[in-house]
Amino acid sequence: GQNIDQPTEMTATEGAIVQINCTYQTSGFNGLFWYQQHAGEAPTFLSYNVLDGLEEKGRFSSFLSRSKGYSYLLLKELQMKDSASYLCAVTDSWGKLQFGAGTQVVVTP
């Protein structure tokens, strides 16, 4: 089985930086995904990490440490539209995803 932990909610100001941490305990780990989900909508893909290190995509970056069972998603230059739930998900070798409960990010003016 897999246990995935991430904070419930984070609040930050427009233009700021927010870091969402995710820790996991798992067997058969084959990578970690981050998805964004706006209220009432479907999750959409943000990033995938399978090797240790940082992956950068524009304003969003994702980091993975396999030895520590730890990942974070970094959101820079926050915009109001970034207010959403951010889901950490661990995958096994079959590509079966297990999602964390999600972190609700609230961006304030």
Added chain:
Amino acid sequence: DAGVIQSPRHEVTEMGQEVTLRCKPISGHDYLFWYRQTMMRGLELLIYFNNNVPIDDSGMPEDRFSAKMPNASFSTLKIQPSEPRDSAVYFCASRLGGGGSEQYFGPGTRLTVT
């Protein structure tokens, strides 16, 4: 390109009735997933298929739930009989290829059982 298509988008039914949710994956994708999302339990995988064959149904809550994929373009999730605790948003997702590939989610079906 059309994304994953789900129907209906909203379903309201009475306890004891049969409910059928439908999904059309992205053309060419060989994996299809059914998820359920609630406030209490988050996003849970119910079942997934590879090349129309069910691979893992360990997430299906009980015998009242069944899923089929008769061909590469269509899948159904059926609940019979439905109960109020089945109220949730049900997502279908599809993927091309291996575990590191992105899953594309449909818009979801919001099911309310009264």
